[in-house]
Amino acid sequence: MMRSVLGSALGLVIAALTFGAVHTAVAADTTNPEADAKAFRKFFTDKFPKVKFDDFVNGPYSMDEGLYQQWKEKEEFPPYEFALDMGKELFAKPFKNGKTFADCFPNKGIGIRQNYPYFDEKQGKVVTLELAINQCLESNGEKPYSYTKDEMAAVTAYMAFTSRGKPFDIKIPNDPRALAAYENGKKYFYTRRGQLNFSCASCHVQSPGERIRAEVLAPAIGILNAMPIYRSEWGGMGTISRRFTSCNSQVRGVPLNPQDDEYRDVEYYLSYVSNGLPISGPGARP
Amino acid sequence: MRILISALATTMLIAAVAPALAASTEADYKAAYAAAESANNEAGKLRNQWTTAVSALSAAKKAAEAGDFDKATAEAKKSEQLSKAAIFQTNEQKENWKQMEIR
Numbered sequence: 001m002m003r004s005v006l007g008s009a010l011g012l013v014i015a016a017l018t019f020g021a022v023h024t025a026v027a028a029d030t031t032n033p034e035a036d037a038k039a040f041r042k043f044f045t046d047k048f049p050k051v052k053f054d055d056f057v058n059g060p061y062s063m064d065e066g067l068y069q070q071w072k073e074k075e076e077f078p079p080y081e082f083a084l085d086m087g088k089e090l091f092a093k094p095f096k097n098g099k100t101f102a103d104c105f106p107n108k109g110i111g112i113r114q115n116y117p118y119f120d121e122k123q124g125k126v127v128t129l130e131l132a133i134n135q136c137l138e139s140n141g142e143k144p145y146s147y148t149k150d151e152m153a154a155v156t157a158y159m160a161f162t163s164r165g166k167p168f169d170i171k172i173p174n175d176p177r178a179l180a181a182y183e184n185g186k187k188y189f190y191t192r193r194g195q196l197n198f199s200c201a202s203c204h205v206q207s208p209g210e211r212i213r214a215e216v217l218a219p220a221i222g223i224l225n226a227m228p229i230y231r232s233e234w235g236g237m238g239t240i241s242r243r244f245t246s247c248n249s250q251v252r253g254v255p256l257n258p259q260d261d262e263y264r265d266v267e268y269y270l271s272y273v274s275n276g277l278p279i280s281g282p283g284a285r286p
Numbered sequence: 287m288r289i290l291i292s293a294l295a296t297t298m299l300i301a302a303v304a305p306a307l308a309a310s311t312e313a314d315y316k317a318a319y320a321a322a323e324s325a326n327n328e329a330g331k332l333r334n335q336w337t338t339a340v341s342a343l344s345a346a347k348k349a350a351e352a353g354d355f356d357k358a359t360a361e362a363k364k365s366e367q368l369s370k371a372a373i374f375q376t377n378e379q380k381e382n383w384k385q386m387e388i389r
Contacts, residue, residue, distance in 0.1 A: 036388075043388045190383040192375060195336045195368065201386050254335035262333065 006229040031183045032274055033172050040273040044221045048209070057225035057280040059218030061073075063209035067216060071284070076147045077228040080157055083237045087158030090151055095140040101155070104136035111157075113163035114279050119173065119178035119267045126181050126264040127158055130239055132260075147258035148245065153228045153282075156279035160228065160281030166223065168279065170272040185269030189220075194253030200266070215286060222274050224267065226283030233286065240267055310359035315350050318362035322346065325369035332376040337369035 014216075026232035044056060048063070055062040061071040091101050091109065116129040125133075133155055134144035145152040172178050192199045201220065203212065208219035215233075228239045238246075241258035244266070248255040256262055322343055330336045342365035350358035 039388050186387070187383055190386040191379045192383070192386075193334050193379075195338050195371075197375065199386060205386070205388060226290070249337065252337045254330075254337055254340060256333060 029209060031179050033182055034188070037273045037275055040221060044219050048219070050111055054278055056219055056222035057277050059223060059283070059285060060216035060228060063219070063277055064216050074284055079284050080237060083154045083157045083230070083282065084161055087156070090155050091158050095142050097140055099140050101133070101136055104132070106137070109159060110162045111166060113160045114166040114168050115283070117264060117271060119175065119181060119268070121173060121175055124177055125261070126268045126269050128240070128259065128264050130241055131158060131259050131264065137273035147239060148242035149236060149238055153239050154241055156228045157237065157282035158277055163279040165278050168271055168275045168277055170268070170275055172272060178286070181265045182272065184262065185265030185267070188266040189269055194248065194251030196251040198251040200247065220270065222277040224270050225274060225277050226280045229283040231285045237282070253261045310355040313348070313353055315355045315358040315362060318359045318366065319346055319350070322362040322366035322369065325366045325373065329369045329372040329376070332373060334372050334376045336368050336372045339365045339372060343369060
């Protein structure tokens with residue numbers, strides 16, 4: 001028992017030291033989202049020169065020719081179709097007070113996915129589409145949805161579908177709180193956690209295109225553009241919240257609560273550095 | 287010289303194994319559990335609990351309820367060590383996350 005604990009701790013130290021030796025540069029102290037996004041884009045386009053920029057939104061399919069062909073065939077009868085139908089129905093269904101989701105969103109909620117998350121200066125925090133949907137429900141006297149699947153996945157699938165092809169257009173207002181949220185999200189993305197000592201970047205920056213068991217890892221750039229997704233592994237649809245919490249569990253970390261600050265902030269960071277890439281959700285993944 | 291080394295090695299082995307062989311009492315378990323719970327709470331405050339630490343803590347409680355204080359104490363100690371590693375990891379990453387950043 002003690003040997004396994006010591007082994008884990010030793011592994012942690014070795015991993016940290018090894019990575020430190022590879023990446024010796026020290027980050028600048030000032031936050032510059034524009035420069036971050038430029039560097040992010042350059043990193044992935046340099047790493048995968050044969051992948052067309054817009055194809056990064058197709059995640060693992062952009063990394064592997066065989067998978068790409070399978071996906072093309074799968075798209076003829078996409079597994080997320082039932083969720084789309086359900087989402088369309090829920091979106092139009094009046095609440096008990098007669099209002100609908102359309103009353104809560106700009107442009108009646110159609111074609112706006114690419115603008116989420118945004119920093120809400122009134123609330124002083126990042127508002128994701130999932131949070132906005134539940135805020136809409138609650139402000140109309142309705143029960144909020146579970147953040148991870150079912151109705152939430154359905155409604156976000158429908159809203160993403162109405163935005164397909166529109167490039168991510170995430171803004172960081174001139175508000176120190178917005179910049180702090182962005183920085184917090186970036187920190188969360190690169191911070192190692194869990195017994196396996198992985199950060200989000202361990203898989204999606206260091207190893208996209210590589211396999212973890214049977215799965216091909218997706219690149220971080222454009223990774224949220226296809227959300228929500230139908231995952232064969234889940235046997236159903238899942239939201240961004242589901243993706244983040246399950247990632248944490250997979251590295252043997254206890255997940256935070258869906259839509260906690262860290263998750264909303266990391267979504268803000270990842271979406272911002274994917275600005276310009278088209279929304280492709282809902283998606284399907286192995 | 288060889289006999290001396292051999293005797294020394296045997297003594298050290300007995301010293302290392304003996305405590306492990308001694309049966310744990312409920313008091314041992316309670317002390318180990320309290321320490322593990324405290325470390326687990328600290329990791330929680332740092333937003334970085336490990337699932338394995340939480341599972342070991344539950345296993346400790348379950349074993350204690352079944353009256354198996356050897357297992358209960360061992361699981362509690364394992365949980366404490368795992369939570370301490372999580373705390374170490376959190377502190378180590380406070381600045382070192384920047385080394386991974388794309389710039």
